[in-house]
Amino acid sequence: MSKIHDNFEHILEIDKLSISFFTRLREIPAVMDFSVKVAPGEAVGLVGESGCGKSTVALGVMRDLGKNGRIVGGSIKFKGRDMERMSEEELRDIRGNEIAMIYQEPMASLNPAMRIGKQLMEVPMIHEGLSEHEAYQRALEVVTDVKLPDPERMLKSFPHQLSGGQQQRIVIAMALMSKPSLLILDEPTTALDVTVEAAVVELVKDLGKKYGTSMLFISHNLGLVLETCDRICVMYSGEAVERGDIETVFNKMQHPYTQALFRSIPLPGADKNARPLVAIPGNFPLPHERPPGCNFGPRCDYFEAGRCDHGIIPMDDVDGDGQHESRCVKFREIDWNAPITKADTKQKGEIGRVVLKMDKLKKYYEVAANALFGGGETRVVKANETLSFEARESETLAIVGESGCGKSTFAKVLMGLETATDGIIELDGKPIQDIPINHRDTQTVADVQMVFQNPFDTLNPSMSVGRQIIRALEIFNIGDGDADRRDRMLKLLDLVKLPRAFADRMPRQLSGGQKQRVGIARAFAGGARIVVADEPVSALDVSVQAAVTDLLMEIQREEKTTLLFISHDLSIVRYLSDRVMVMYLGHVVELGSTDDVFAPPYHPYTEALLSAVPIADTHVEKEHIVLEGDIPSAMNPPPGCPFQTRCRWKDKVAGGLCDKEVPPVRQLSDSHQIKCHLSDEELAKMTPVIKLATATAAE
């Protein structure tokens, strides 16, 4: 089964593709009039919000649309051959051999009952008829290529024995086993941590060059696409709205949606007053309720009745060279360089007295081997180590760290779901660290509330929205009588800018952003003074994120709330927080005001985190730091400094101190502390990770 060697100009050529899904009620068009070309060795990014049809395109290329999906128009040419005319056998031969796909969830792509080696060897054995020995050699080679330590042991292990990042590397290795000419990556790093994501992206880029593979990179993250792709195609509601070279599209965008998308994401290089976030108004249209004319029309700032709302709007060439196209009737008239108009810059609330104080908080878990009879050795998981900080009224304290760093445990202890092992938590001067939530008085419980990460999980699906808010009011003893509580509930809905009619809706009738708003309303039902927001926007679409973030900040201004904002997204942290706390393996490695943390000297981990964040701005230059390996398990932390296994500055510290001792907390300035052995001279040598290109030019 050899590869196809025809004469072709493009690896993949999608021309006016339309895909529909057929349900009992109606035909639902998922992709309409979509064209893209992928040249050999080129990486093309497909960007859009969830539901815009980008994954459907990938499945269409693989011809894996399920029972009710069908290609209703257009053609897909692979290496110059029309895939429509291929037989099942030919298609099977192409899948996995010529076109490989990498999915979002690595664990779902690997067979949990098969050893890694066997899964990898299967690919060339089926497609190329290699012998077992040859296949093993190939597997070993590829696993080495994806930079996994100890390849032979890797091949012998089962998928669950590897970490998420390692699993995704194995999935990539599997895709590369047959040396495909096209690699489709469907959100390959969304499930991974930032530093791991950076390493995987780096790997994909290198491998693409090494193997000469073309790539179709599907993502919702503009920054990631900027780092990996040569060309980009922006999709909205089933259509490609703008297409062109990555530089051109990022710098000279020609479609209102692309512009709105860029304006709704925070850029770490920019100041929040000079470049405020602008949320896209309205909601994403449902596939069967698309407006006539331009799909983006109802949410567009440049909408003009009569022109934008009827007929079919075709893709139009911008420069006449076929390199940059936009699906907008007005793009030639719009002044793309006009500054963002923001009605009023709101003054941030005055930061007040200390509300919450943590002093040397520790939380250890004991994990016994045998739960029933208590035998076996008990192991201690140190989830939080000597956490000390203060939070003030109307202040936003961001807590940054990757999964496993102990931020959720810290939240649990603060809420009273767990009690602290050691140390003190003071709320208004009263210690609360040893009081579990059912012994706390109502006021304390109402004062400390939480906003959760997953909007689809945060509301009870079988209770109406109003009922859930009223329940919170009841439990906090607010309002007298049912009528008063209902009134207050409606006011809370006003507060989070939801129509009052939503009170009687069930959560499944709401979109992700709306659910998150209800979650916020519920948290503020008891007049909460401290709100722990656990990645409140990370699961939302880009265009909705800005609106929810703004809402949180606005409520904070009005209610003088202390916001503990847990996040791994440094862009948004820089945008909204006053102070930042960086956590790693249960330790606070750096704590300081936002400006201090985002400027050198950094803690080495902060430096790596900053470098790992993908930034959707071509003017930004980043220093390239890729962390090796994964986060160690909290069950078995390294001796000495927790970060020493991945630190690139380790050799700058004399005497191997990093291996032996946990570094002390050092006060760099009044508002800035770090936990590191590096000497002041070394710290002073650090350069900024993120630089504006214009700024460097000026120097």
Add this chain to the structure above:
Amino acid sequence: MEQLTWFGAYGASFAPLLMVFITLAVVAGLCAALLAFTGSSAHASFSLVNGIAVLLLLFVGFLYVYSGLTGSEDGGMSLSTLGRILLVIALLGIFAAMLSYFMGTFFDDPAAFMGVLFKWSVYIVGALVLLWLAVTLIWQGSGYDAWLAGLDEGAMPPAEEMAHQKWVSAIETRGILASIVVRFWPVWTALVVLYALSIHYKRKLGLYGKLFDSTIGMIGFGLVMFWVFTAVFVGLFDLIATHAPLDQVSGMKNKLPGTPLRGAEMAEYPFYLLGGDNLARDVFSRMVEGSVIVIRIAPLATLFAFMVGITLGLPAGYYGGKLDTFLSFLANLILAFPVILLFYLLVTPEIVATGLPQYMAAVLFIFPLIFCAVLINSRFRIQPQKNYVWLAAVLIPLFLFYASAINDSGANSQIRFWPIDFFDIPGGILVVFVSVVFVNSPTVFRIVRGLTLDIQTRDYVAAAQTRGEGPWYIMLWEILPNARGPLIVDFCLRIGYTTILLGTLGFFGLGLPPESPDWGSTINEGRKLLSVYPHPALPPAFALLTLVLGLNLLADGLREESLKD
């Protein structure tokens, strides 16, 4: 009076046609299934082998029909029969040729063709049945007219006798099947009203309304409601049944279906529609009376089992740890015990005398009380006023019911503390109830525990915890409502198991008294003479089959619809 025929006066004209189309449907259905198996997918080209296979199967099918229809007379196939078969095949060939000419796709795909053939045969069978029923029910006077004509002129009998004669001859015209259909008229009316209302308001009725989007679910629900309505009309209004379930009529022992009663009174139903059993009782009446017992016990026993399973499963899953280990161990222990042996033990007179079933009832029946108390208290904990009103309104009637249920004024009773004893549950039924609950609750416990383990990791549970809700509120109001989908489906299936369990118990002669008309006992009684007289055992078996099938289809439909949004 003559023996009733199955299809009545007009049956002879419809039966052959019906047979032809039923056979056609069966053959076409089989062909379609076979062809789908042999791998001719939607766009496979017509292969010669497939074509020959289809034609052969069709040929065999028709051979079977015609030898069945005509063979009974002369024992073999006559030349004319063969001629007819050839004619039909030729006609079919022409039909197929026309189809393939007009719609080129059809004979490309014999499986699809067979599918269409099957579908239309089923439609035609349905239409024929309806037509036969309509004809039989509309023109039912011919026997009466003949009787009138046979009378001497001027010697008209009294009006009562005329009316009676008219009634009898109407039954004779209808035959057995149509008469049964007529006996069930209240059920049909109720079903039509229920379906009309439900379909009309289905968008406002939540999951129940969605059931009417699924054909399977509708069929299942129809079968279940058929027996529920039957039980209601028989049990409360004394309709449908033709005789009392224990009445014996001399000369009716083991008589075939449709046998007329000798010397029947004017008001009495003059036939045993489904024959008589070995004690000369009416099989039809016993079958419909049996539904009352089954419908009364099975859902209630299942409900109790669910109360026990939920009340124990929620904390086991939510708290985990030692409580979970202990309760799961207990559940496994009960599950490991052989069910039938347990039943035998429970009904042994010595054991009954010790009061064990009563004590078990006292323990098991208290769970609904606990469940309701916790449910209300956790919800209204913060509003004491409302809390007390609700608790009183629900718990007082429940407690009276509970006290009456476990107290028994009988001589052997061990529990007799409550002076106001509203009712006594017959010992047999109590044992059945206790055993069914005892055996089913561990399985429910395990399902609820598993669901709780899954749901308690959700953020809305964490949200409830962080606003200081008590554990029982979280279990009953945050977790349980979201576990309802699988639980409703399991409830339907479990009623089915319970029904079969009741049948099994009845079959072993356990629990219910020997003369009880419940389906299990009647099947057991009919079993003894099964090879000679199958008719007493078949109707209750068929009834049991349809009810359990209905429950399973209903569960399927609910599962299917609850997955959609």
